[in-house]
Amino acid sequence: MTGYWTDLALVAVLVLINGALSGSEAAFIALGEEQLREMERRGGGVDRIVVRLAREPNRFLATIQLGITLAGFLASATAAVSLAEPLRARLQFLGAAAGPVSIALVTVLVTASTLVVGELVPKRLGMQYARRWARLVARPLRAMAVLATPVVWFLGKATDVVVAALGGDPQVGKEEPTFGELRELIVSHSGLSDEQRRIISGALEIHERSLHEVAVPRMSVFRLRADLPVPQARSVLGESGHVRARWCPVTSWTTRSGWCTCAICSGTTARSPTWRARRCCCPTACGSPARCRG
Numbered sequence: 001m002t003g004y005w006t007d008l009a010l011v012a013v014l015v016l017i018n019g020a021l022s023g024s025e026a027a028f029i030a031l032g033e034e035q036l037r038e039m040e041r042r043g044g045g046v047d048r049i050v051v052r053l054a055r056e057p058n059r060f061l062a063t064i065q066l067g068i069t070l071a072g073f074l075a076s077a078t079a080a081v082s083l084a085e086p087l088r089a090r091l092q093f094l095g096a097a098a099g100p101v102s103i104a105l106v107t108v109l110v111t112a113s114t115l116v117v118g119e120l121v122p123k124r125l126g127m128q129y130a131r132r133w134a135r136l137v138a139r140p141l142r143a144m145a146v147l148a149t150p151v152v153w154f155l156g157k158a159t160d161v162v163v164a165a166l167g168g169d170p171q172v173g174k175e176e177p178t179f180g181e182l183r184e185l186i187v188s189h190s191g192l193s194d195e196q197r198r199i200i201s202g203a204l205e206i207h208e209r210s211l212h213e214v215a216v217p218r219m220s221v222f223r224l225r226a227d228l229p230v231p232q233a234r235s236v237l238g239e240s241g242h243v244r245a246r247w248c249p250v251t252s253w254t255t256r257s258g259w260c261t262c263a264i265c266s267g268t269t270a271r272s273p274t275w276r277a278r279r280c281c282c283p284t285a286c287g288s289p290a291r292c293r294g
Contacts, residue, residue, distance in 0.1 A: 076107065223245060
């Protein structure tokens with residue numbers, strides 16, 4: 001009976017090893033490029049190991065898959081050979097079917113345990129705590145990769161050949177997110193306000209816009225009169241929603257022969273037939289507005 005409990009403990013350990021490796025795989029895959037750059041800037045020893053492993057997907061994926069395959073195979077073999085025998089003795093009433101039924105029952109139990117404890121739970125935790133999990137397993141995973149270097153090298157080369165044969169690029173780790181995916185991520189982020197979502201979405205769409213869509217017409221630019229008292233100017237600026245404003249002189253235009261002339265920079269603009277009701281704006285750099293006077 002002692003041997004039975006020893007075999008059961010061995011199967012449990014192998015399932016836990018399988019879970020640790022599965023969670024490590026999910027954690028490294030979940031690490032984003034920005035997180036890797038931050039860890040690289042931090043420059044710690046463990047962080048450098050994590051970045052190096054994440055930038056070499058063939059190396060860490062092959063090491064993890066090798067460990068998962070061996071752990072799963074040994075757990076299944078141990079369960080089928082050792083754990084099924086005591087159960088077979090209890091199923092003697094089934095006659096010749098006792099052996100196959102006992103093996104099937106043990107296999108189902110081990111498979112269910114492996115799926116829950118060795119796959120689903122650790123992968124979910126690995127995705128939720130990607131950085132902490134990756135830092136925790138970085139050194140053991142590197143040691144495993146060093147010990148299994150010949151096998152990992154062979155598996156990596158074989159993977160590159162198959163990926164290239166299927167039309168993929170062996171040098172590319174992960175596909176870059178599209179603008180649609182980024183926009184959806186921003187919209188679904190609960191920590192952003194509506195204004196922040198609008199600003200970030202606008203920044204993502206800036207490449208699709210032309211200059212005239214975002215430029216403000218010169219006559220629509222917000223300005224403050226130079227003769228406004230400071231408290232009043234602050235109040236007007238606050239109500240406008242702007243944080244800065246151009247100032248304009250009180251009288252900055254004179255007229256001469258049908259032209260409006262800026263008294264600040266001597267810029268000129270043609271006077272329209274309705275010049276008395278029109279507010280002019282200097283066509284040059286100063287942009288000072290005032291009524292044309294004649």
